[in-house]
Amino acid sequence: MTSAASLPVPTSAARRGPDLRRIARALLPSLSLALVLGAIAYLNPRVISYFGFTLMLNYAVPIALATMAQMFVTATNDIDLSIGTFVGFVCCVTATFLNDDPLIGVLILAGCIGVYAALGALIHLRNLPSIVVTLGMSFVWQGLAILLLPKPGGKAPLWLQAIMGYKPAFIPLPIVAAILIAAVGYFGLMRTSYGAILRGTGGNSVAIARAGWSLLKAKAVLFALTGTFGVLSGMALVGITRSADANIGNGYTLLSIAGVILGGGEFVGGIVSPIGAVIGALTLTLASTQLLGFMKIPPDWQVGANGAILIIVLAARVLISQRGRDR
Amino acid sequence: MNGALGNLARRPWIWSFAGALLVWLGAIQFTGGYGAGGMLTAALSLAVFTVIVGIGQMFVITLGPGNVDLSLPANIGLASAVAMKVMGGDDSMVALGLLAAVGSGLCVGVANYLLIWALRIPPIIATLSAAFVIQSVDISYGRGLQIKPPPGFADFANILISGVPLLAILTLLFALIANVVLHRTVYGRSVLAIGQNIRAARLAGVRVEPTRFATYALCGALGGLNGALLAGYFRGANVDIGNEYLLLSIAVVVIGGTSVAGGRANVPGVWGGALFLVLLQTMLNTFGVSAGVRLLATGLIIVAVITAAGGPKPGR
Numbered sequence: 001m002t003s004a005a006s007l008p009v010p011t012s013a014a015r016r017g018p019d020l021r022r023i024a025r026a027l028l029p030s031l032s033l034a035l036v037l038g039a040i041a042y043l044n045p046r047v048i049s050y051f052g053f054t055l056m057l058n059y060a061v062p063i064a065l066a067t068m069a070q071m072f073v074t075a076t077n078d079i080d081l082s083i084g085t086f087v088g089f090v091c092c093v094t095a096t097f098l099n100d101d102p103l104i105g106v107l108i109l110a111g112c113i114g115v116y117a118a119l120g121a122l123i124h125l126r127n128l129p130s131i132v133v134t135l136g137m138s139f140v141w142q143g144l145a146i147l148l149l150p151k152p153g154g155k156a157p158l159w160l161q162a163i164m165g166y167k168p169a170f171i172p173l174p175i176v177a178a179i180l181i182a183a184v185g186y187f188g189l190m191r192t193s194y195g196a197i198l199r200g201t202g203g204n205s206v207a208i209a210r211a212g213w214s215l216l217k218a219k220a221v222l223f224a225l226t227g228t229f230g231v232l233s234g235m236a237l238v239g240i241t242r243s244a245d246a247n248i249g250n251g252y253t254l255l256s257i258a259g260v261i262l263g264g265g266e267f268v269g270g271i272v273s274p275i276g277a278v279i280g281a282l283t284l285t286l287a288s289t290q291l292l293g294f295m296k297i298p299p300d301w302q303v304g305a306n307g308a309i310l311i312i313v314l315a316a317r318v319l320i321s322q323r324g325r326d327r
Numbered sequence: 328m329n330g331a332l333g334n335l336a337r338r339p340w341i342w343s344f345a346g347a348l349l350v351w352l353g354a355i356q357f358t359g360g361y362g363a364g365g366m367l368t369a370a371l372s373l374a375v376f377t378v379i380v381g382i383g384q385m386f387v388i389t390l391g392p393g394n395v396d397l398s399l400p401a402n403i404g405l406a407s408a409v410a411m412k413v414m415g416g417d418d419s420m421v422a423l424g425l426l427a428a429v430g431s432g433l434c435v436g437v438a439n440y441l442l443i444w445a446l447r448i449p450p451i452i453a454t455l456s457a458a459f460v461i462q463s464v465d466i467s468y469g470r471g472l473q474i475k476p477p478p479g480f481a482d483f484a485n486i487l488i489s490g491v492p493l494l495a496i497l498t499l500l501f502a503l504i505a506n507v508v509l510h511r512t513v514y515g516r517s518v519l520a521i522g523q524n525i526r527a528a529r530l531a532g533v534r535v536e537p538t539r540f541a542t543y544a545l546c547g548a549l550g551g552l553n554g555a556l557l558a559g560y561f562r563g564a565n566v567d568i569g570n571e572y573l574l575l576s577i578a579v580v581v582i583g584g585t586s587v588a589g590g591r592a593n594v595p596g597v598w599g600g601a602l603f604l605v606l607l608q609t610m611l612n613t614f615g616v617s618a619g620v621r622l623l624a625t626g627l628i629i630v631a632v633i634t635a636a637g638g639p640k641p642g643r
Contacts, residue, residue: 079451122634129587131395131451132633135574139626147619257455267449268393300470304463310456314446 024320029263029279032313036287043294050172056290057174057282058240061164062087064181064281065233066252067259071277072225074260074267075189076218077202078123078130082138083230083256086112087249089145090234095154095244098235102157113227120223124216138253145246152245156238164239177236178278185274198222202270254303258310259284284309339584343599346582346632347606354610364490366613370605371495372485372560377575377601378498379553381583382505383546384576385597387450390542391522391589398454399550399576401461402435403569406554408469411476411564418479425555432551433544435461440543444536450543465566476559484559494556499598506594518542522589574629578604582632 040056041048047056066087073080090109098105119137123130168176189195200208201218209215233252238244261267262283263276288306297305351370355363380399387396406428414424435457442453475481486493509515517538520528529535553572558564581587582603583596607628611621 126634128633129581132577132581132587133630135577136626136629136633139574139622139629141626143619143621143623143626145619146622147617150617150619254455254459257452258459261452267452298467300467301463303466304460307456307459307463310452310459311442311446314448314452314456318446 021320025264025317026273026276028313028316028320029273029276029283032262032309033279033283033286036283036291040286040291040294043291047290050170053175054167054172057172057178057285059237059289060174060282060285061177061181062233062237062240063252063255063259063285064178064278065229065236066249066256067263067277067281068181068185068274069226069229069233070256071185071260071263071265071272071274072189072222072229073130074265075199075202075270075272076205076222077268077270078134078223079257079267080134080226081131081253082134082136082141083226084249084251084253085138085141085145086227086230087234087237087252088244088246089141089148089249090231091238091241091244091248092145092148092154092246094160094235094238095156096148098160099155099157109231112231113224116227116230117220117224120219120221121216123223124219142246142250149244149246152243154238154244156242156244160235160239161242164236178282182275182278185277189272189274199270199272202268202272255281255284255306258306261310262313338595340593340596340599342636343583343596343603347599347602350603350606350610354606354613357610357613362613366606366609368487368490368492370602370609372492373605374598374601375492375494375498376553376557376560377572377579377605378502378597379549379556380546380572380576381579381597381601382502382594383549385580385583385585385592385594386509386518386542387546388577388580388585388587389518389522389589389592390539391525392587393449393451394522394589395451395577396436396439396454396543396546396550397451397573398435398439398458398461399546400569400571400573401458401465402432402547402550403554403557403572404564404566405435405461405465405468406431406551407558407564407568408465408472408554408566409551410555411472411474411558412468414474414477414480416475416477418477421477421480421483424477424480425552428551428555429548430551432554433548435550436544436547437540439547440540443539443543462566469564469566472564474564476562480559481562484556494560502594502598509592509594514538514541519590519592522586522591524590575601575604578629581636582629584636 046052066083069083070080090112093105093108097108119133122128123133164173166173189198197208197213198218198221200213201215201222205215208218234249237248241248259280260272260277262280263278264273264280265271265277284306287309288302292299292302292305351363351366354366355361380403384396384399387394409431410424410428413427414420439450439454439457442448442457443450446453476484484494488496509518517528517533517535520531520533521535521538525535550569554564554569557568561568579597579600582600583598584593585591585596604625607625608621611624616624
């Protein structure tokens with residue numbers, strides 16, 4: 001893909017300045033990932049193996065799913081500050097109800113998705129700021145999680161543990177999962193006509209409404225998708241950790257927002273990229289945990305490194321856009 | 328709607344005070360009147376901290392859609408550590424420690440603005456990225472910090488004047504000043520104008536960027552001050568000391584009748600919102616509910632209040 005993008009001969013590339021800029025921007029997420037991978041390979045070549053990737057990217061699956069969840073609300077210019085505590089709540093439900101009484105567990109999780117859809121509808125109908133509504137909801141999910149599991153515990157269903165522990169041939173599970181998640185997001189949101197409508201609610205909601213589409217429905221669908229991927233993220237997480245804790249997902253709010261930005265998402269104007277979001281999540285997972293470990297940077301700076309990476313990538317984006325504009 | 332009562336009902340902040348009163352009555356109803364005054368004293372002491380950052384956040388939010396400072400919790404945490412380290416438990420260093428905390432907050436605010444300005448990104452993202460870095464600085468700087476605040480400072484933060492905390496009186500004065508600044512100074516009116524229509528404000532000659540800079544710096548500095556006061560009140564610094572102020576600072580602004588879309592601000596409402604939320608916690612505590620129920624109820628009430636208040640009405 002990289003070689004195909006840089007194929008055009010220099011003259012035509014110079015003439016089509018904006019295209020070049022667009023390509024550079026589109027490649028930024030992959031470049032960041034390559035940079036982090038390169039650094040890890042340089043510091044510790046032995047981890048570049050089937051086993052190494054399986055271990056390093058273990059937590060990338062739930063993070064990528066949470067990032068996708070966040071991406072759906074950003075597509076409509078909203079932000080979900082409750083996704084972290086929601087993932088935590090789903091973990092608690094999965095480790096208790098879904099394990100002990102699958103039917104009730106499934107009903108609760110389906111209900112959660114319904115709550116998300118209702119939130120989307122509410123935010124649209126009352127024209128509410130999603131930042132406040134979801135901040136409030138973050139307390140709700142956290143409260144429910146603590147009520148369900150006051151102390152860390154519970155047990156992930158065995159089938160879930162088996163899925164998360166599955167070792168496919170040749171390609172490590174996290175990479176297979178990442179490709180799958182990116183593909184689902186890409187074809188669903190970027191390649192279908194209704195996906196274009198959904199993104200349009202963030203780009204120009206008035207135009208979408210005038211064209212006869214229901215903004216209410218679109219918003220509810222996007223929030224329901226966020227809920228769905230949040231549920232998947234929580235289930236994947238508890239499949240890895242095997243038991244749950246009410247605070248287990250708290251860091252995911254910030255990680256998911258950071259992942260969306262790293263992947264080229266814009267937070268205004270319905271500009272999102274499912275593939276980028278997954279790549280962003282992988283980059284964050286590797287950079288914040290593995291790279292720092294290999295560089296012998298104390299864990300104190302883990303969050304800070306995430307922030308620094310964000311700032312660097314955003315700065316790179318500005319530089320690229322500026323060069324394109326100056327032409 | 329012509330009488331004094333109707334006039335009052337049209338003021339957006341009145342509802343937050345009504346809510347606070349209702350919650351307080353609910354709590355003393357439960358205890359049978361016992362501890363009614365004590366509850367108010369405690370509520371005032373705690374509301375002070377929310378009001379200080381709430382006013383900073385209010386100025387930021389008034390700048391218009393997307394303007395919000397998500398770095399407050401990290402900022403407060405760092406400032407509390409800075410204050411305790413500079414004071415070093417010595418009463419003679421209190422002023423310097425306070426200054427250092429405000430300075431630390433000011434630096435955070437300036438850094439926030441520089442990120443927004445240089446990277447041309449929404450403030451939500453800029454302050455969030457900054458928060459990540461600040462949090463790490465704080466964890467690293469404040470690790471194992473066991474310094475107690477100087478006794479004089481801790482006492483000062485806890486002084487009561489016939490049941491009313493001294494800090495509450497000072498914060499009330501501060502709120503009055505903030506109200507004057509907001510409505511009667513060029514700076515305050517610039518903030519409102521930018522929030523109403525940034526393009527019109529720029530064309531009308533409002534100095535947009537300096538105003539935005541001052542606003543983020545102000546919010547940062549208030550966060551720093553809050554960190555120092557919190558460390559004094561709770562007798563020690565802590566990385567997590569500011570965590571709850573992310574939601575609280577935004578919630579009190581919204582509950583108090585400030586428009587999230589910007590351009591309309593309300594200082595009394597910040598006090599009302601803070602008292603409402605603190606008294607709500609007090610009420611739930613007196614009911615003896617568990618931490619889970621308390622969180623659940625707080626979240627639901629915030630969602631309910633914002634739903635009832637509604638967002639900006641589209642189309643004018």
